[in-house]
Amino acid sequence: MARTSGSHSEITGPRLRAVAQRLFAQHGYAAVSMRQIAAEVGVQAGALYNYIPDKQGLLVDLMTAHLTGLLAAWEDEPKGAGPLAQLESFTRFHIRYHLERPDAVFIAYMELRNLEPGNFAEVEALRKRYEKVLEDILRAGQAAGVFALPDSKLATLALIAMLTGVTTWYRDEGRLSRERVGDVYWAMVRQSVGA
Template identity: 60%
Template sequence: MARKTGSHSDITGPRVREAALRLFAEHGFAAVSMRQIAKEVGVQAGALYLYTPDKQTLLFDLLADHMRAVLAGLAEVDMSGGPVAQLEAFSRFHIRFHLARPDAVFISYMELRNLSEENFAKLGEMRREYEDALEGILVAGQHSGEFDVDDTKLTTLALISMLNGVLTWYKPDGRLTLERVEAIYSDMVGKAVRLTPV
């Protein structure tokens, strides 16, 4: 099990990704240099190219990993109830999951334009899979007569925008607990699609 001095492939790789994620979120992809990332990790710039073929692929891998985690997390959410319960479960999951990974969410919405057309398309597919899950709930609720949604696709995007907005202000040590934020947002989401009382 002896290991050569200076050989840290198994730990340097993750550390490169963590540093890149943090720095990209803080300063933006274009504003962060490979030298800054290397300095954060504690290696020289040249060593980074052992873990990524280039800077843009490093970004793409971070975004793709995040989307995979989002979809995997959603798959574990209990969706056994009806549309109303499902919509609340989705809203609460979205808030909770995204607040736990603010950096990844931030760059997922900010740095898409720094991807190649091909990589952009790949991420678009994954994002659409997530949106389709929400739209499916809205459609089900519409058919069951529990929801009044004018345009399910548009409403899906509007609700996700609203839920994402939590990232722009939430601070873990703020005046509101995570549970309360989840409750308020899922309540607003529920109301926004509910049948109007006549």
């Protein structure tokens, strides 16, 4: 299929993803049509299929891009020595990374229900890889006697939910800076693991 006159793949592809991400976050995946996305991108609806296979493929692409970016960024993050330092690094990293991407975070968590089974498995595998990072830190802390936890898996899920929740209420113009939010959340995380 020929590209729409005047479109440029290096511009249109990223613009398509940015527009879809914003619309999915604002209105929900099910409520957004491909025609609506195309209109905002400035192309014919049929031209979108030069960049994506279908709407489901677009959703999966957005989710996997967010999660693979998250995992890659964590790999590059300084971790510190020992479980306590690693937990603090994880806490501050998670908040910082997610506050920069509230729409991507919303989609990655709230639109799981709209994934077809095979796509759900792909996205869930990436989510589990990230959860395992935190669970490994918590288990190491338990083994070293640094953390007192009744269940490391449950603690992992609870901490990630708490940390991710900051994207729903935080505003840059609010009373707390991002750094201060990180300090307060770190204190709460540390208390919650008994350190």
